[in-house]
Amino acid sequence: MFTVAFSKNAIKQLKKLDIKITHMLLLWIEKNLNNIDNPRSIGKGLVGSNKRIWRYRIGTYRLLCNIQDDKLLILVIDAGHRKDIYK
Numbered sequence: 001m002f003t004v005a006f007s008k009n010a011i012k013q014l015k016k017l018d019i020k021i022t023h024m025l026l027l028w029i030e031k032n033l034n035n036i037d038n039p040r041s042i043g044k045g046l047v048g049s050n051k052r053i054w055r056y057r058i059g060t061y062r063l064l065c066n067i068q069d070d071k072l073l074i075l076v077i078d079a080g081h082r083k084d085i086y087k
Contacts, residue, residue, distance in 0.1 A: 001035045002072050010076040017080070021061065025079060028058045039067050039074050053077070061085075 006014075014022050033039060033056070043056040043065075056063040062085045064078040078085060 001037060002033070002039050002067075002074050003035070004029055004033050004074045004076065007075060007077045010079050013079045025058055025061060025063065028056075029063070029076070032056075033065075033074055036074075039065075057082075 014025065017025075032042060036042075040054065043054050045051060046053045046055055046064075052066060054065045054067050056065065060082050062080065062082050063076055064085060066075045066077055067073075068075060
């Protein structure tokens with residue numbers, strides 16, 4: 001069972017978002033990622049130099065995560081609107 005952790009950058013980005021959006025993202029994480037057996041069964045891997053990063057789509061918002069199989073950890077490294085997240 002994987003657990004979810006947040007990087008300092010992800011916490012900073014979540015604080016910048018509207019409280020309703022942040023709440024929506026956190027509820028989605030709790031429902032879909034926390035204690036999941038296979039975090040790659042949902043979402044999509046990025047390509048190119050970022051192929052170790054996994055992307056989760058929540059409406060027009062995205063979560064970028066690093067899945068650490070050895071620690072059974074999903075590290076949220078960034079969160080934001082789809083127009084800004086990949087910059």
